[in-house]
Amino acid sequence: MPIIRAAVCHEFGKPLIVENILLNKPKHDEIEVTLKACAICHSDISYMAGDWGGHLPAVYGHEAAGVVTAIGSSIKKYSIGDTVLATLIRACGDCISCRNGKPTSCETRYDLVSGPLQTIDGKPIEQGLATGAFAEKAVLHESQIQAIPESISMTSASLLACGVITGVGAVTNTAKVLPGSNVVVIGAGGVGLNAIQGAALAGASKIIVIDLSEEKLTDAKEFGATDGILASVEKPYRIVKKMTEGRGADYVFVTVGSIFAYEGASRFLSVGGSLVMVGMPPSGAKFNIEPVILATGSQSLLGSYMGGTVLKKDIPYMIDLYQQGRLKLDELVTRKYSLDEINEAIEDVKSGKSRRNVIVFD
Numbered sequence: 329m330p331i332i333r334a335a336v337c338h339e340f341g342k343p344l345i346v347e348n349i350l351l352n353k354p355k356h357d358e359i360e361v362t363l364k365a366c367a368i369c370h371s372d373i374s375y376m377a378g379d380w381g382g383h384l385p386a387v388y389g390h391e392a393a394g395v396v397t398a399i400g401s402s403i404k405k406y407s408i409g410d411t412v413l414a415t416l417i418r419a420c421g422d423c424i425s426c427r428n429g430k431p432t433s434c435e436t437r438y439d440l441v442s443g444p445l446q447t448i449d450g451k452p453i454e455q456g457l458a459t460g461a462f463a464e465k466a467v468l469h470e471s472q473i474q475a476i477p478e479s480i481s482m483t484s485a486s487l488l489a490c491g492v493i494t495g496v497g498a499v500t501n502t503a504k505v506l507p508g509s510n511v512v513v514i515g516a517g518g519v520g521l522n523a524i525q526g527a528a529l530a531g532a533s534k535i536i537v538i539d540l541s542e543e544k545l546t547d548a549k550e551f552g553a554t555d556g557i558l559a560s561v562e563k564p565y566r567i568v569k570k571m572t573e574g575r576g577a578d579y580v581f582v583t584v585g586s587i588f589a590y591e592g593a594s595r596f597l598s599v600g601g602s603l604v605m606v607g608m609p610p611s612g613a614k615f616n617i618e619p620v621i622l623a624t625g626s627q628s629l630l631g632s633y634m635g636g637t638v639l640k641k642d643i644p645y646m647i648d649l650y651q652q653g654r655l656k657l658d659e660l661v662t663r664k665y666s667l668d669e670i671n672e673a674i675e676d677v678k679s680g681k682s683r684r685n686v687i688v689f690d
Contacts, residue, residue: 329353329446334463335670336453337386340378343671344462349387349453352444353398354467359406360398361414361468364482366461367391367686368670368677369490369518370585371608375456376674379610383441386454389462389687390416391490393482396473403470411482412473413643415489416457417634419471431471432634443467462670464689474639476647483664483686484650484657487518490634491684492657493642495522495583497635498606499530501642503579507531512568512577512596513553515584516544518660518684519606521551523581525655528552536568536577541680551656565595576601583607590615594627602628664688 332351335344354360372388374380392414396406406412418438419431426434443455444467453460460466476485495518499505511527513520516539527535528551536555537548545556555571557564569576576598582589584607593603594617622628635642649655662682665673673685 330465331448332464333667334387334445334460335389335667337376337388337456338384340376340384344376344674346668346670348448349463350446350448350450351463351465352446352467354400356400356402357470358400358444358467359396359403359470359473360465361392361394361412361473362397362465363392363394363414363461363463363689365393365486365686365688367486367489367491367684368673370677371457371490372462373674373677374585374608374610381611382456383452383454385447386456387445387460387463388456390457390459391486392459392461392466393476393486393489397465406470406473406475411476411478413476413485413489413639414459414461414466414468415472415474415639416459417472417637417639418458418469421471429638430636431638432636462667462687464667474643476643480647480650481658483661483688486686487657487660487684488643488646491518491660492522492646492655493637494606494632494635495519495524496526496529496646496655497637497642498581498604498632499523499526499579501636502630502632503581503602503604505530505532505579508533509578510534510536510572510575510598512536512538512580513548514538514559514580514582514589514593515586515607516541516548516553517584517680520581520583521548521660521683523583523606524548524551524553529649529654534571536571538564543681547683550659565592568596572598575599578602579604581606585609587613587615594622597625597627600626602630604630604632606632660684661686
């Protein structure tokens with residue numbers, strides 16, 4: 329078994345340890361990717377904190393790009409040397425959800441602990457988020473791979489594996505935002521900025537962003553926001569109502585994993601509006617909502633996981649937009665770090681000042 333370097337979580341809430349581990353060779357339907365870049369997502373940080381449980385030790389990281397360096401016996405669509413995205417969207421292709429074109433809702437369970445990773449002494453390591461990309465290489469099911477052009481920077485391309493498709497997809501796939509709509513985006517982080525881009529692409533009339541940071545509100549306008557409101561102001565939903573001639577928002581996207589953000593989100597909705605739940609708080613966290621208001625207002629709650637992405641459809645579309653200058657990727661990257669600097673990169677993300685920090689591999 330090949331030996332690779334990886335950033336391993338041995339204890340929830342503690343720094344990762346960069347060490348040598350073992351990686352299985354790809355099975356018949358698997359692909360080995362030598363990674364060139366892996367961005368740090370808040371979902372990785374939540375797993376590292378123990379918010380959603382899981383087995384330890386574990387290797388997280390799921391927003392990556394690299395080069396195919398080995399393939400299983402049944403792989404026909406990819407060859408050694410191909411540049412690809414490595415994603416957590418693992419789909420069996422045969423369950424009801426997969427057959428209905430919803431691979432992000434695949435109902436076939438995958439045992440993360442029985443994946444391709446082991447400690448040097450042969451003990452299992454959880455393949456975090458079915459990817460394990462805080463490592464030099466990853467072995468993934470073929471459904472998790474999507475070809476990308478060699479001409480695109482691996483650092484920028486890696487963001488397409490999660491943050492971009494989650495934000496843009498929540499708008500275009502889940503909510504199906506209509507031209508002329510009023511949109512509120514709560515949170516202007518990595519996913520929020522992409523929800524803003526998605527709303528702009530969809531032709532939204534007003535794109536109003538709410539965040540605790542003045543700096544992030546300024547950033548949001550670079551990505552297409554028309555207005556910004558500090559979350560700390562009193563009754564921000566009243567400001568939104570004034571901006572929208574008393575109607576409120578047709579769509580509200582909560583892009584942060586904060587119960588506080590969820591608690592007040594429905595107040596921004598118009599009659600017939602939709603609250604789209606994108607950010608994921610820790611397991612067990614709950615928020616209150618008054619059903620009679622949603623019912624009488626014909627309002628709806630929509631869950632959006634990974635933007636309802638279909639890799640083979642959505643990634644070529646987004647690459648076209650990027651190449652046309654209509655989708656920002658390069659501007660999302662705040663800073664690059666080596667694997668040995670991963671804990672510093674994580675702390676920078678926690679500070680709330682980063683759009684996306686990316687681990688780059690030599």
